[in-house]
Amino acid sequence: MESAMDFMGGFLLLAGASFLLFGGLGLLRMPDLYNRIQAGTKTTTLGTILVLAGAAFLHPEWGLKLLLIGLFLLFTNPLSSQVLARAAHRGGIEKTPETMVDKLAEDFPESIAKSTTSISSSSNKIGDKS
Amino acid sequence: MYDYDTTNKQASGEWLLDSNLHAEKKLKHSMRDRVVLFATLLLFWLMLNGTLALDSLIIGALVSFSITLLFCSGLSFFTEFRATPQAFAAGIFYYIYFFKELIKSNFKLAAIVLNPSLPIKPGIVKVRTKLKSKMGRLMLANSITLTPGTLTMEIDGEWIYVHCVTVESTDIDEATAKIVAGFESYLEVMYG
Amino acid sequence: MVYVAMVTGFILILMGLYGALTNSNILRMIVAFSVANTGVNIVLVAVGYIDGRTAPILDAAVPVAEAAVRIIDPVPQALVLTAIVIGLGVTTLMLAYAYKLYEIKGTLDIAQFSELKW
Amino acid sequence: MIKRFIVLLFLLGLGLVFAGLLSGYSADNELNLTGRYYAEHTAQDIGAANIVTAIIVTYRGLDTLGEVTVLFLTATIVAVLLGRGVAQKGKSLQRDLPKSGELLTTGSFLLVPLILLLGAYVFINGHLTPGGGFQGGAIVASAILLMLLTDPLRHFSHRLISIIESISGLFFLGIGVLGIFLAGGFLDNRIFPIGEFGSLFSAGAIPVIYSLIGLKVGAEFSSMLVNFSETEGS
Amino acid sequence: MIDLMLLVTIFFAIAMIGAALVAIRVKQISIAMLAAGLVSLLASVMFLFFAAPDVAMTEAAIGSGLTTFLFFFVLGRVRGDQRD
Amino acid sequence: MAETFITFATILSGIAFLLALGRFLKGPSTVDRVIAFDVLTVISITFIVLSALIEERGIYLDVALVYALLSFLGVIAIARYLEGRF
Incomplete structure (x- = not known):
């Protein structure tokens, strides 16, 4: 009985960690920002929830607190992704050329034009400043 | 409206x-x-x-x-919850469906990421929702964000703008049936 | 483990000081200062750590009788806790002064402030 | 260029000092005298499970009083620096800002009570679990920050914030003075009975003092944030 | 088990030095601020590895929200003629 | 047995952390770094839970609670900066 719980918990821990790994890989491989947000938010949410479930199997007395952490995570993580995606779209981050259709830009052209932020700069060198 | x-x-x-x-x-x-x-x-x-x-x-x-x-204007998870037996049953089924979709979405994403050719076809589509209550709309948006290849970007009135990794159709009704309908049927019973 | 943290903390202090001394933009100086601040905190926490012991909170895992041989030194932790909170106050004050300077002078470049130069 | 050279020379010297410190340092294997005293006597004398809390609130209570005073001074200076002046006080803020979306609005209305509750949990349970007044105060201020981020034009009552701050500060001092008369000295926690070790009502006055510190620190940080947010853009 | 903690600590130390390097040397100031936030985040987890949950909680509560907001608020206000 | 699982889970999460850190260092734009920052925060929660399992102290979970509820504030502040709303 004890070892069955241990095995289940360990398996859930490993599954969660591998989902996190897929998330990191997706973050690195996806071509543009919106797809990266998608890869980041889904896999980390499920991965962390699985790790929490695994910890709950290993230590059942921590269950309530782990449940609370999972619940908070389930509401805060998508929220920040949505707000960030909206801000990026308003800031005029360009999409990958494979993008088929953009209904949001068609319906609200003025919100993008109004933004004065120039965040799409592509300087990625950690160089000396002039 | x-x-x-x-x-x-x-x-x-x-x-x-x-x-x-x-x-x-x-x-x-x-x-x-x-x-x-x-x-x-x-x-x-x-x-x-x-x-x-x-x-x-x-x-x-x-x-x-x-x-x-x-902070009297705060909301809680049950603010607009209809306290009927059907609503509680719908809540339980909603969470089962939600976790099923979450796991499915992760496997789908993992398949895309591990595929060397990266088969994506991204785009932003527009779908319609019938929900009126604030909590229901928030939960719908969060559910859409966490399910296969979709990310809510903006809610405006009855329209939701969704970014998809692989666009299947740009028609509003068809996209609504594919993306929203599954969750909406439960959330409509729960929150209205 | 202790040495790793100490080396990291010292390197962070040196890097933060370098950034604060060589940049001419006030905001960048404040950023570098906060990095150095973090480095100091890491060094202080590492000083109190003893290998193989646990946090100074007594509960079911650490009974009162065994406390003296199971916990690490609590004094540096209390110090660092104070330091972090005061650090936020100092950062806020620096940012408020930087903002006020920008409103008056219209620039954040420290080379432009020449009133007190000799 | 010459300036950069001098800076590098200075940092090299400092690095040598650090290297000397590191090579001479040997990690302890057991607690030093102070730490041993705290570890052995906290449970009987103070009754707090969290020894860091015991040090901050009781053994080094005066330092904490000084720290809270420093924070109060910082908040006051920020208010004086960024204040909007007397003439404009009645006017509401007029800024042209894009609306925050419906999702953020609903989400923040959902999350703000929970963040406040977590802050209260952290500072009330300061003697049992990690955390305490300073952490709880920062969390309460974070709830205010979330409201400000959702609606930048939201008006917060400066008066309420300063009233909460002064009242909690006064009660903090009052409990400290009470310690002189009823117990061993200033800020002694044994003015209330030390209850059963590990329960919520234990450790004498520590939960009360830490709650007051939490409210005070939260009010001070909130006043800094509100003052920053209410400055008019140039 | 001890070895595992040592490994994770070394790993975090390297990540912190990398983030600090970004904070000091990168050209755009907004990225420098973000990197400073990352240093604070990593430091918070490292405090926990060194058995200091109180300090870790303080750093998490202060470093994640409040400091980032203050930095970006001032940057947003002075953005008009700030080009580096 | 549980220790072996925890070790492997820590190593896997470490690799994920490394990949997200790579995206943070690489850029190219500010928003990419912000999303990497978000992912790093969530992976940190995993590290906190794993360290609580290794040390067998349940009280470490309070820190994870603070992380789960407050870490998105930084991202929202940056999003507001990007929208030009200060």
Whole structure:
């Protein structure tokens, strides 16, 4: 009985960690920002929830607190992704050329034009400043 | 039509000054909201402490009451929840469906990421929702974000703008049936 | 483990000081200062750590009788806790002054402030 | 260029000092005298499970009083620096800002009570679990920050914030003075009975003092944030 | 088990030095601020590895929200003629 | 047995952390770094839970609670900066 719980918990821990790994890989491989947000938010949410479930199997007395952490995570993580995606779209981050259709830009052209932020700069060198 | 502007009015507290006919109804409704908020906060307090001892119960009631008093326009998970047996059943089925979709979405994403050719076809499509209550709409948006290849970007009235990793159709009704309908059928029973 | 943290903390202090001394933009100086601040905190926490012991909070896992041989030194932790909170106050004050300077002078470049130069 | 050279030379010297410190340092294997005293006597004398809390609130209570005073001074200076002046006080803020979306509005109305509850949990349970007044105060201020981020034009009552701050500060001092008369000295926690070790009502006055510190620190940080947010853009 | 903690600590130390390097040397100031936030985040987890949950909680509560907001608020206000 | 699982889970999460850190260092734009920052925060929660399992102290979970509820504030502040709303 004890070892069955241990095995289940360990398996859930490993599954969660591998989902996190897929998330990191997706973050690195996806071509543009919106797809990266998608890869980041889904896999980390499920991965962390699985790790929490695994910890709950290993230590059942921590269950309530782990449940609370999972619940908070389930509401805060998508929220920040949505707000960030909206801000990026308003800031005029360009999409990958494979993008088929953009209904949001068609319906609200003025919100993008109004933004004065120039965040799409592509300087990625950690160089000396002039 | 859903009045989009009410949220922002309420956020700045202006609606307290409105002296229209709805004021009484709003106040009555808000009394129920406050009780629900108080109960939810007390539940969370007990979960945080992990004990049912009398002293923590008293302190928790005190803290929850003062938060309810200070921040009376707060929402809770059950604010607009219809307390009927069907709603509770729908809630349970909703969570089962939600976790199924979450796991499915992760496997789908992992397949895309591990595929060397990266088969994506991204785009932003527009779908329609019937939900009116705030909590229902928030939960719908969060569910869409966490399910296969979709990310909510903006809600405006009855329209939701969704970014998809692989666009299957750009037609509004077809996309609605594919993306929204599964969750909406449960959330409509729960929140309306 | 202790040495790793100490080396990291010292390197962070040096890097933060370098950034604060060589940049001419006030905001960048404040950023570098906060990095150095973090480095100091890491060194202080590492001083109190003892290998193989646990946090100074007594509960079911650490009974009162065994406390003296199971916990690490609590004094540096209390110090660092104070330091972090005061650090936020100092950062806020620096940012408020930087903002006020920008409103008056229209620039954040420290080379432009020449009133007190000799 | 010459300036950069001097800076590098200075940092090299400092690095040598650090290297000397590191090579001479040997990690302890057991607690030093102070730490041993705290570890052995806290449970009987103070009754707090969290020894860091015991040090901050009781053994080094005066330092904490000084720290809270420093924070109060910082908040005051920020208010004086960024204040909007007397003439404009009645006017509401007029800024042209894009609306925050419905999702953020609903989400923040859902999350703000929970963050406040977590802050209260952290500072009331300061003697049992990690955390305490300073952490709880920062969490309460974070709830205010979330409201400000959702609706930048939201008006917060400066008066309420300063009233909460002064009242909690006064009660903090009052409990400290009470310690002189009823117990061993200033800020002694044994003015209330030390209850059963590990329960919520234990450790004498520590939960009360830490709650007051939490409210005070939260009010001070909130006043800094509100003052920053209410400055008019140039 | 001890070895595992040592490994994770070394790993975090390297990540912190990398983030600090970004904070000091990168051209855009907004990225420097973000990197400073990352240093604070990593430091918070490292405090927990060194058995200091109180300090870790303080750093998490202060470093994640409040400091980032203050930095970006001032940057947003002075953005008009700030080009580096 | 549980220790072996925890070790492997820590190593896997470490690799994920490394990949997200790579995206943070690489860029190219500010928003990419912000999303990497968000992912790093969530992976940190995993590290906190794993360290609580290794040390067998349940009280470490309080820190994870603070992380789960407050870490998105930084991202929202940056999003507001990007929208030009200060």
